[in-house]
Amino acid sequence: MDLSLMSRVFPFFVEAALVTLELTALALVLGLFAAALAAAARLSKSAILRAVGSVYVSLFRGTPCLIQLFVLYFGGPQVGINLDPFAAGVIGLGLNIGAYMAESIRGAVVAVDRGQTEAARTIGFSRLQTLRKVVLPQAARLMIRPLGVNTVALLKGSALVSTISVVELTYTAQRFIGSTYKPFEIFGVAALLYMAMVYAVARIVDMLDKRFAIA
Amino acid sequence: MSMQRPMVEVRGARKSFGAVDVLKGIGLSVDRGQIVAIIGPSGSGKSTLLRSINHLETLNDGEVWLDGVQVNQPLHGQAFERHINRVRQQMGMVFQHFNLFPHLTVIENITMGPVILKGMAKAEARTLALGLLSKVGLADKIDAYPSRLSGGQKQRVAIARALAMQPKVMLFDEATSALDPELVDEVNAVMKQLAAEHMTMLIVTHEMRFAGEVADRVLFMDGGVVVEEGPPGEIFRTPRKERTRTFLKKYLSA
Numbered sequence: 001m002d003l004s005l006m007s008r009v010f011p012f013f014v015e016a017a018l019v020t021l022e023l024t025a026l027a028l029v030l031g032l033f034a035a036a037l038a039a040a041a042r043l044s045k046s047a048i049l050r051a052v053g054s055v056y057v058s059l060f061r062g063t064p065c066l067i068q069l070f071v072l073y074f075g076g077p078q079v080g081i082n083l084d085p086f087a088a089g090v091i092g093l094g095l096n097i098g099a100y101m102a103e104s105i106r107g108a109v110v111a112v113d114r115g116q117t118e119a120a121r122t123i124g125f126s127r128l129q130t131l132r133k134v135v136l137p138q139a140a141r142l143m144i145r146p147l148g149v150n151t152v153a154l155l156k157g158s159a160l161v162s163t164i165s166v167v168e169l170t171y172t173a174q175r176f177i178g179s180t181y182k183p184f185e186i187f188g189v190a191a192l193l194y195m196a197m198v199y200a201v202a203r204i205v206d207m208l209d210k211r212f213a214i215a
Numbered sequence: 216m217s218m219q220r221p222m223v224e225v226r227g228a229r230k231s232f233g234a235v236d237v238l239k240g241i242g243l244s245v246d247r248g249q250i251v252a253i254i255g256p257s258g259s260g261k262s263t264l265l266r267s268i269n270h271l272e273t274l275n276d277g278e279v280w281l282d283g284v285q286v287n288q289p290l291h292g293q294a295f296e297r298h299i300n301r302v303r304q305q306m307g308m309v310f311q312h313f314n315l316f317p318h319l320t321v322i323e324n325i326t327m328g329p330v331i332l333k334g335m336a337k338a339e340a341r342t343l344a345l346g347l348l349s350k351v352g353l354a355d356k357i358d359a360y361p362s363r364l365s366g367g368q369k370q371r372v373a374i375a376r377a378l379a380m381q382p383k384v385m386l387f388d389e390a391t392s393a394l395d396p397e398l399v400d401e402v403n404a405v406m407k408q409l410a411a412e413h414m415t416m417l418i419v420t421h422e423m424r425f426a427g428e429v430a431d432r433v434l435f436m437d438g439g440v441v442v443e444e445g446p447p448g449e450i451f452r453t454p455r456k457e458r459t460r461t462f463l464k465k466y467l468s469a
Contacts, residue, residue, distance in 0.1 A: 113314070115310060115312055115314040116314060116316065118271055118310070118314065119308075119310065119314035119315075119316070119373075120316075121271070121303065122269050122271065122303055122306070122307075122308040122377075123303065123304070123327075123328040123332070123376070123377075123380060124300045124301070124303040124304035124328065124332050124380065125300070125328075125331070125332065126296060126300050127296065129331065133327065133331070134316055137318045138316075138317065138318055141318075
């Protein structure tokens, strides 16, 4: 194992890992936004909104993320959507993880005991007050773990955007293969950096989970 | 006959869940300060009746009135929403499984309604809550979270929470059924105290002895109808209907 090669490429990889983090963070924001809307739609009283939410979730969970990225990046220009690789990566990953996160959010809201809603309504709280003051504070706590799992999946899945030439960690690793012919060391360094980032995300999720635990 | 209008009145209540008729035309009238116990076997419709009074269940037919105001008014959408939220503020409901809000402390559980719905000042609501907690014997639990309380304590907080809205009537849906036997009395004691203060109460219960002690009138329901009703002494000692006798015999021997 060529340790000196690994230490020489390391600074370049750290820089690439920062791109992966940036990509993940932006996709996370977009994903959470899409997920909140989709979950609200799927829980709404309107049949049309429920259908829209369901179609979104089924579409993005029912097809490979790689194909979604290809359709957006390579197919986009055909219908007048011209995105640079990074933007396509953020939007593609964000919409994809949003579909999974929508289910995490919906699951948490549904998991709050029906008796909670009934108790709030019998006091005289409106539907909206009940949601804001009683259901969501309890659901928020229940959705931290599942959303954390989704975020880790997003972080690791971000490697897929190397196929649409976003210069992130995986893409950078592939470029170094050509000049070094040492895939074990090169991909090994990339794997270590992914692991470090996943570990960091997991710790943040643990912290949030403790912070919002119901006494 | 008194000329006073009833506090709670139910007329011709019908309710079905799918093909099952749970309420088959129920009439009920409760005067101000009266305490009515509803007994009957599981599936007799007694909980559904109580829940319908609070509109947690929507009747297929019939009317529910609270102090001269129709609860299930034929309004739609936001207009009904506003109406029912107003009416519900005047009815306290206590559930079998307490349904305290676990993310809020005891005092927050109690003050939330008056502060948000009645615009009561926080300090005033706190004084009110403290008074109610002393009344149910839990003044020392003011800042505790519900998870730290026993079942009996939770139910007493739930009663205090309902009372904080200063309701015209209290509805108890098997308030002691989920409690360990040794915790039942502390909740019954609170209910007896309310009875002594002439709170209008509707009590769905499996506890015949308690019903006999506290109720002015007992309703025996079976198969979605009121089979028999009368003063507790009459219903428990000299029931007229065979179904009532069979039920009570099974219950008292069990």
